[in-house]
Amino acid sequence: MTEVSEILYLLTAIFGISSFLIFILERYSHPYLPAYIASGLVIGQFVDPASFYSLAEIGIAFLVFIFGLKLEPEKLKTVVKESQAMTTVQVSAVGLLTFLAGILLGLEVMDSVYLSITTSLSSSLIGMQLLNREIEIDILHGRLAESTQLIQDMIAITAIIALNAMHSSSRTIIIHMLLGVGLLVVAGLTRRYLFSRIAELIDEERELMVLTSLGFLTGFIAVAQTLGLSTVVGAFAAGVAISKFPYNIEVIDTMEPLKDFFSILFFVSIGALVVFPSLKILLIAVVLLFLSQVVKPAVAMTVLIAQGYDKRTAHLTGLNIDQISEFSLIVAIQAFIGGLIGQDAFQGIILAASASFLISSYTSRHGEIIHQKLNWFEPFRPTNRKVREKTSAEGLEDHVILIGYDTQGKLIVEALEDEGEDLVIIENNPDRINEVMEAEENYVFGDAMDISSWDEANYRDAELIISTVPIKDVSEQIIGLETEADKIIRSNAMEEGAEFVEKVSYVEVPDLMASERLADHIKGVMEDPSYKDELRRRNLLELRKLLNEQEEK
Incomplete structure (x- = not known):
């Protein structure tokens, strides 16, 4: 059998088994990730696991490139200080505990070092996929987790660069470190000064933009390998080099199918590398899991609560960094091939x-439930409440509470101010809070899922509550508030809107209207008591009409 035939047979097995398992999981509303890992477990019984080393590295290289493409450091600067503190404490504490655990398990010192790298760092690949929705709408715990994973990726890349020169003299190691840092600096300078000019010359030609991006990817990888650096380092640098907004958005959208393809290759490869464990291997894995799934999130939660964040933000951030880093796997594979780490x-x-x-694919999906179970976890009550900063809403009655100070929220604020209405804004995006403060509006810098934020906004005496945030959990929180205030919520799904329409005054679905029309409805609700009932009736009819049209298509 030729090498090409072997690859084709392997890909056929990967996608055939994965498709079958996904079909089963989809029927029970499970995430797809278990299907890929399980496919690898099955294929690994018939294929030499060593053949998956390169496949895993190729898969992770492309995915790291996509991660680099999505980086927007400017967006993360408002939480980078907190992320640095959390990363420092978490990596130090979990790394030290893991190293001591490795020694107690009878492992060599270098084996224990590699175990420490594994547990102390989190996966940007898994985290970004699971957090995609939260990052898109700038939820605070999404920003914190993204910023933390970026810092930890820098640590992981440093470890990979150092590993490449492990067998060399101390002078060579320093040279390798300088070359790696130099490559990342070149990528940063390209992002800042060069790529936007190249993109303007391309003049929005979609195919040419993609080809140029792939050229950057292969070019940086080639340079990395020439310098003796890892493929992954070159791929990450390439992503950073072309991550300039808004040009990166088009590249990301175009490469989505490729990203899915390489995601499957990576996770199947990891599953295929698993062998039937001995008792010692099983014990090592259990210890690593406990440290990464329990201790690491607990440390992150504690640090965030100490910095003044509310429990929900701290809990959800911790739950989204509870996985082992994909970079750590590359470190482990390269170390194993180089004879630097033992089989066990x-x-x-x-x-x-x-x-x-x-586990992480499920803890992230059920984060709200886990948060409720962890509601007792608040080691202490810090005096500085970062997510409860507010201007005073005491004494306000018959006021309006607005959730979200995005573009639509600003239009609503203008309309309400024209009517002379008192207003309190609940927002957890640090950038937007700064805008609110500059506009001298009443605000609560807090989480709409935290009842304390609502207490500080004096929701019981409000006349109207408006949400511009299209998150089902937030909408359900608003619906469940015990208040006589009218409620207007937003949903991006018509089915979800139809579910809520009889429980609130109005459900805004983007297909139904623009922000200006919503402002008119808000005025109507506040000025005419009979307007609310008519509005709800029309809202229900519109949603049903859209649902019927969708079903006919």
Whole structure:
């Protein structure tokens, strides 16, 4: 059998088994990730696991490129200080505990070092996929997790660069470190000064933009390999080099199918590397899982609460960094191939990583439920409440509470101010809070899912509550508030809107109207008591009409 035939047979097995398992999981509303890991477990019984080393590295290289493309450091600067503090404490504490655990398990010192790298760092790939929705709408815990994962990726890349020169003299290691840092600096300078000019010359030609981006990817990888650096380092640098907004958005959208393809290759490869564990390997994996899934999130939560964040933000941030880093797997694979790590430690890392990815896909999905179960977890009550900063809403009655100070929210504020209405804004985006403060509006810098934010906004005496945030959990929180205030919520899904329409005054669905029309409805609700009933009736009819049209299509 030729090499090409072997690859084709392998890909056929990967996608055939994955498709079958996804079909089953979809029927029970499970995430897809377990299907990919399980496919790898099955294929690994018939294919030499060593053949998946390169496949895993190729898959992660492209995915790291996509991650680099999505980076917007400017957006994260408002939370980077907190993320740095959390990363420092978390990496130090979890790394030290893991190292001591490795020694107690009878592992060599270098094996214990690699275990420490594995547990102390989190996965930007898993985290970004699971957090995609939260990052898109700038939810605070999404920003914190994204910023933390970026810092940890820098640590991981440093470890990978150092690993490449591990067998060399101390002078060579320093040279490799300088070359790696230099490549990242070149990527940053390209992003800042060069790529926007190239993009303007391309003049929005979609195919040419994609080809140029792929050229950057292969070019940076080639330079990295020429310098003796890892493929992953070159791929990350390439992503950073062309991550200039808004040009990166078009590249990301175009490469979405490729990203899905390489995601499958990576996760299947990790599953295929798992072998039937001995008792020692199983014990190592259990310890790594406990440290990464329990201790690491607990440390992150504690640090965030100490910095003044509310429990929900701290809990959800911790739950979204509870996985083992994909960079750590590359470090482990390269170390194993180079004879720097033992078989037991390597297999323990692979088994723990596979289990970590599976568990994380569920903890993130059910974050709200876990948060409620962890509601008792607040080690202390700090005097500085970062997410409860507010201007005074005491004494306000018959006022309006607005959730979200986005573009639509600003239009609503203008309309309400024209009517002379008192207003309190609840927002958890630090950038938007600064805008609110400059506009001298009443505000609560807090989480709409935290009842304390509503208490500070004096929701019981409000006349109207408006949400511009299209999140089902937030809408359900508003619906459940015990107040006589009228409620207007937003939904991006017509089915969801139809579910809520009889429980609130109005459900805004983007297909139904623009922000200006919503402002007119708000005025009507506040000025005419009979307007509310007519508005709800028309809203229900419009939603049903749209649903019927959708079904006919």
